Amino acid sequence: MKGFPGSFAFGGVLEMTPQDPTGAILGSWGLLFLLLSSLPCHLCPVPCECSEPARTVKCVQKELTAVPTGIPGYTRNLFITGNQITWIGRQDFQGLPNLVTLSLANNRISTVESWAFSTLQSLRYLDLSNNLLFTIRPEAFNVTANSIQELNLSHSLYNSSALLSLEATLVQGGFRNLSRLELTSNEIVYLPPGMFSGLPKLKHLDLRNNSLMDIKNSTFSGLNLKFLDLTLNAFRTLKTEALSVLGRQPHLRVFLKDNPFMCNCDIKELVSWLNQSQQVGDMDKLTCVFPQELQNISLVDQVGTKFACHSSQSGENALQTSYAALGVALGVIGIIFLFVLYLNRKGMKMWAYSMRDTCQNLLEEYRYRYEMDSDRRIAQMLAMDI
Numbered sequence: 001m002k003g004f005p006g007s008f009a010f011g012g013v014l015e016m017t018p019q020d021p022t023g024a025i026l027g028s029w030g031l032l033f034l035l036l037s038s039l040p041c042h043l044c045p046v047p048c049e050c051s052e053p054a055r056t057v058k059c060v061q062k063e064l065t066a067v068p069t070g071i072p073g074y075t076r077n078l079f080i081t082g083n084q085i086t087w088i089g090r091q092d093f094q095g096l097p098n099l100v101t102l103s104l105a106n107n108r109i110s111t112v113e114s115w116a117f118s119t120l121q122s123l124r125y126l127d128l129s130n131n132l133l134f135t136i137r138p139e140a141f142n143v144t145a146n147s148i149q150e151l152n153l154s155h156s157l158y159n160s161s162a163l164l165s166l167e168a169t170l171v172q173g174g175f176r177n178l179s180r181l182e183l184t185s186n187e188i189v190y191l192p193p194g195m196f197s198g199l200p201k202l203k204h205l206d207l208r209n210n211s212l213m214d215i216k217n218s219t220f221s222g223l224n225l226k227f228l229d230l231t232l233n234a235f236r237t238l239k240t241e242a243l244s245v246l247g248r249q250p251h252l253r254v255f256l257k258d259n260p261f262m263c264n265c266d267i268k269e270l271v272s273w274l275n276q277s278q279q280v281g282d283m284d285k286l287t288c289v290f291p292q293e294l295q296n297i298s299l300v301d302q303v304g305t306k307f308a309c310h311s312s313q314s315g316e317n318a319l320q321t322s323y324a325a326l327g328v329a330l331g332v333i334g335i336i337f338l339f340v341l342y343l344n345r346k347g348m349k350m351w352a353y354s355m356r357d358t359c360q361n362l363l364e365e366y367r368y369r370y371e372m373d374s375d376r377r378i379a380q381m382l383a384m385d386i
């Protein structure tokens with residue numbers, strides 16, 4: 001695209017040639033020189049599309065295996081998506097001081113090397129979603145002046161080991177201005193304590209579609225969140241600790257639907273919290289998943305319900321009582337049995353001897369029969385061979 005204005009100018013110069021040869025030739029050389037000297041900042045990497053007015057470069061689904069070189073210095077928005085890139089190194093984004101938006105979504109990136117993004121002093125939006133991240137060096141970002149405000153890491157972690165690498169990066173990467181972090185669809189089971197402690201401006205945290213079961217005291221400490229999406233996780237309930245963590249974020253809206261809430265005794269606290277908290281954005285959509293008979297029943301409709309709590313507790317107590325009684329009874333029977341044995345110790349000895357003799361006889365008879373049997377089998381085999 002960028003080639004066109006240049007070729008038109010050149011065409012115009014050639015048309016002038018018949019009227020004033022020398023001047024035109026000099027002029028054309030001058031223009032050519034101008035053109036050549038200005039070329040480096042107007043070129044576009046081969047498979048990409050560049051728009052200088054929009055300050056945008058797109059290299060979308062070009063089967064690239066590395067970040068292309070020669071991206072123009074004016075670029076503010078760079079989309080290198082849907083390619084086969086596996087590795088981001090420190091030379092990949094040199095000379096792009098104006099870059100604000102960078103999307104590397106839908107690649108196969110597993111490693112982000114140290115200093116990979118550290119020269120991008122204007123970067124605000126970084127999209128690394130749908131990748132296979134395993135190693136992200138904390139020094140990948142400009143630690144002293146990391147300007148990133150939004151980071152998209154949805155469906156981007158290779159496995160749970162990658163979460164530790166990410167944790168180190170978030171803690172040490174100097175994300176002082178990060179306000180939005182997306183971590184959806186990463187199969188996260190557990191958030192390392194203090195994982196978000198280096199993100200003082202974080203407001204919007206999206207953890208949808210993971211496998212979280214609990215929120216710990218230290219999980220969101222030091223934050224003042226406004227939006228927390230925990231839908232499609234593995235919460236069966238939220239207990240005291242988790243509820244007080246949420247309560248300590250005064251401006252927070254939290255979203256909790258599509259969790260497998262277990263409506264037994266343990267859900268009581270959550271239900272009464274729901275009754276008075278203003279923080280849950282999708283309260284009407286929270287339903288019991290277990291047990292079967294309460295399935296699809298709304299949690300907020302359960303306020304005041306005992307959830308078979310007392311009955312199950314008293315049931316448990318009754319069970320414990322009956323176990324104790326059973327133990328005592330067995331003990332008594334055992335003692336009586338031993339006492340009877342003691343009283344009959346002479347008779348017992350006799351009985352034992354006679355038992356031993358009987359057993360010996362039985363064993364002998366059995367051995368005899370077995371030998372007879374095996375003899376017969378051997379005889380049969382011999383007969384078949386012949």
Ligand SMILES: *[C@@H]1O[C@H](CO)[C@@H](O)[C@H](O)[C@H]1NC(C)=O
Nearest residue numbers: 118119120121142143144145
């Ligand atoms: C980080 O960004 C600042 C400007 O914001 C720049 O002066 C510094 O050189 C950058 N650091 C690195 C390692 O590129």
Ligand SMILES: *[C@@H]1O[C@H](CO)[C@@H](O)[C@H](O)[C@H]1NC(C)=O
Nearest residue numbers: 121144145146147148176177
């Ligand atoms: C962080 O944000 C503030 C206010 O929006 C801005 O003044 C500051 O320059 C930003 N810091 C960096 C490193 O971009």
Ligand SMILES: *[C@@H]1O[C@H](CO)[C@@H](O)[C@H](O)[C@H]1NC(C)=O
Nearest residue numbers: 105129130152153154155182
């Ligand atoms: C983050 O990436 C996911 C997956 O590519 C996408 O659905 C979502 O819209 C992105 N978020 C933002 C804020 O762009």
Ligand SMILES: *[C@@H]1O[C@H](CO)[C@@H](O)[C@H](O)[C@H]1NC(C)=O
Nearest residue numbers: 134157158159160161162163
């Ligand atoms: C994650 O993948 C790496 C590389 O394949 C492997 O070494 C590591 O054990 C995996 N971690 C887990 C928790 O599966």
Ligand SMILES: *[C@@H]1O[C@H](CO)[C@@H](O)[C@H](O)[C@H]1NC(C)=O
Nearest residue numbers: 155184185186187209210232
């Ligand atoms: C949830 O995440 C898994 C991968 O972790 C993905 O395959 C699935 O499509 C996601 N589902 C939704 C509804 O986003």
Ligand SMILES: *[C@@H]1O[C@H](CO)[C@@H](O)[C@H](O)[C@H]1NC(C)=O
Nearest residue numbers: 216217218221222241244248
């Ligand atoms: C949780 O953290 C708060 C302050 O952040 C503290 O007051 C409280 O004692 C902690 N609770 C537990 C169980 O650690």
Ligand SMILES: *[C@@H]1O[C@H](CO)[C@@H](O)[C@H](O)[C@H]1NC(C)=O
Nearest residue numbers: 287291292293294295296297
């Ligand atoms: C609960 O809802 C789901 C989906 O809406 C449905 O498949 C299921 O049969 C319902 N269960 C009961 C007990 O109503």
Ligand SMILES: *[C@@H]1O[C@H](CO)[C@@H](O)[C@H](O)[C@H]1NC(C)=O
Nearest residue numbers: 271272273275276303304305
């Ligand atoms: C639910 O909240 C209302 C006020 O918001 C209160 O009067 C009521 O006692 C609460 N019910 C339970 C069971 O906590």
